[in-house]
Amino acid sequence: MSVASASLDIQKIREQFPILNQEVNGKPLIYLDNAASSQTAKRVIDSLIQFYEKDHANIHRGIHTLAERSTKAFEETRERVHEFINSAEADEIIFTKGTTESINLVAQAWGSKYLKEGDEILISQLEHHSNIVPWQLAAERTGAIIKVIPINQKGEILLEEYKKLLSERTKLVAVNYVSNSLGTINPVKEIVSAALDVGATTLIDAAQAAPHIKIDVQELNCDFLALSSHKMYGPTGVGVLYGRREILEDMPPYQGGGEMIKDVSFNGTTYNDIPYKFEAGTPNIGEVIAFKYAMDFIDEMGHENIQAYEHELLEYANKKLRSIKGFTPIGTSDEKASVISFLIENVHQYDLGQLLDVRGIAVRTGHHCTQPLMDFLEIDGTVRASFAVYNTKGEIDVFCDALESIVKKFS
Numbered sequence: 001m002s003v004a005s006a007s008l009d010i011q012k013i014r015e016q017f018p019i020l021n022q023e024v025n026g027k028p029l030i031y032l033d034n035a036a037s038s039q040t041a042k043r044v045i046d047s048l049i050q051f052y053e054k055d056h057a058n059i060h061r062g063i064h065t066l067a068e069r070s071t072k073a074f075e076e077t078r079e080r081v082h083e084f085i086n087s088a089e090a091d092e093i094i095f096t097k098g099t100t101e102s103i104n105l106v107a108q109a110w111g112s113k114y115l116k117e118g119d120e121i122l123i124s125q126l127e128h129h130s131n132i133v134p135w136q137l138a139a140e141r142t143g144a145i146i147k148v149i150p151i152n153q154k155g156e157i158l159l160e161e162y163k164k165l166l167s168e169r170t171k172l173v174a175v176n177y178v179s180n181s182l183g184t185i186n187p188v189k190e191i192v193s194a195a196l197d198v199g200a201t202t203l204i205d206a207a208q209a210a211p212h213i214k215i216d217v218q219e220l221n222c223d224f225l226a227l228s229s230h231k232m233y234g235p236t237g238v239g240v241l242y243g244r245r246e247i248l249e250d251m252p253p254y255q256g257g258g259e260m261i262k263d264v265s266f267n268g269t270t271y272n273d274i275p276y277k278f279e280a281g282t283p284n285i286g287e288v289i290a291f292k293y294a295m296d297f298i299d300e301m302g303h304e305n306i307q308a309y310e311h312e313l314l315e316y317a318n319k320k321l322r323s324i325k326g327f328t329p330i331g332t333s334d335e336k337a338s339v340i341s342f343l344i345e346n347v348h349q350y351d352l353g354q355l356l357d358v359r360g361i362a363v364r365t366g367h368h369c370t371q372p373l374m375d376f377l378e379i380d381g382t383v384r385a386s387f388a389v390y391n392t393k394g395e396i397d398v399f400c401d402a403l404e405s406i407v408k409k410f411s
């Protein structure tokens with residue numbers, strides 16, 4: 001047994017995911033679509049039940065016991081995120097409904113104040129649509145220009161080319177930490193540091209990094225960072241936007257409504273302090289509260305152990321898959337999270353996805369919300385298997401055997 005598998009008790013971990021213990025299409029479920037959404041840990045589900053059965057009330061407004069209870073638990077999650085990503089203060093943590101909303105918040109609120117005609121926004125060829133389209137909308141509104149950081153055929157950002165694109169016109173650099181389609185781990189610290197040299201603001205889309213890699217926003221030195229709870233064993237409908245205090249304070253609000261105000265009259269409104277200025281309306285209270293338990297779960301295992309174990313799964317799968325006839329890996333960076341994208345000669349990716357599903361194996365097919373990346377690679381899409389900490393080598397064996405048998409049928 002390797003060091004990585006020895007440090008985590010995978011069977012015990014699996015017991016915390018009741019959903020895994022079922023048959024799909026008459027076969028034991030093998031869930032390999034974790035980059036889309038990981039499954040929800042039992043303690044997170046328990047917290048949701050506790051909230052809706054015992055504690056449910058709106059937050060920040062009521063003085064009754066349930067309102068105080070839910071407000072306290074909600075704010076505890078903010079403290080927990082602050083600790084989890086090592087922000088300087090808890091007030092720099094804004095709750096959103098996901099990474100998409102976090103990026104849209106920045107593109108609208110920050111973009112409307114700081115972007116003007118001719119300014120340049122740098123994003124990479126690897127981005128998810130949610131780190132492309134909000135900038136296209138901002139560019140349409142302001143006259144700013146989007147420039148694309150190129151990558152190589154392995155799916156790696158070309159750092160020297162990136163540095164050549166930087167200039168005093170660069171107002172924002174927004175890149176993902178880990179590519180959802182290929183699993184590439186990008187050198188974000190170096191990307192941020194070069195952006196700072198030209199005075200650009202930086203945003204990191206950490207949706208795919210947060211479940212695998214320890215995030216320290218102060219060490220990364222980024223201005224904004226976005227993540228989603230549902231990719232971290234937590235509930236859907238909860239995201240985080242981290243923003244540096246000075247920038248958040250200087251930004252206009254994103255949406256207007258309750259909670260984000262101090263005072264409203266028909267003559268005008270005084271906005272609330274951060275983070276509340278950016279949290280208009282009733283949030284997903286129970287889900288935010290439950291998210292705390294997902295972070296506890298990750299921290300108890302330790303990012304280092306998670307990463308080592310998932311890397312072991314990745315290597316194991318890579319080795320087995322390479323022996324399958326017609327197998328072509330898509331995205332072969334040396335630095336990768338536990339994502340394998342691939343194609344198999346003469347079998348369409350959708351057919352593969354469906355035939356795997358018949359065998360109880362859940363993978364993702366298609367463009368994975370990265371159409372510009374697929375265009376660059378000159379493909380329509382891939383089959384993507386993405387591993388979480390509860391996956392096992394035994395599951396990878398079944399997955400590879402299933403692929404072999406499908407490929408035999410097609411040849």
Ligand code: PLP
Binds near residue numbers: 098128179208
């Ligand atoms: N960015 C990346 C890299 C992603 O993988 C995803 C989701 O797949 C998103 C952003 C969007 O996240 P959400 O759908 O939770 O808003």
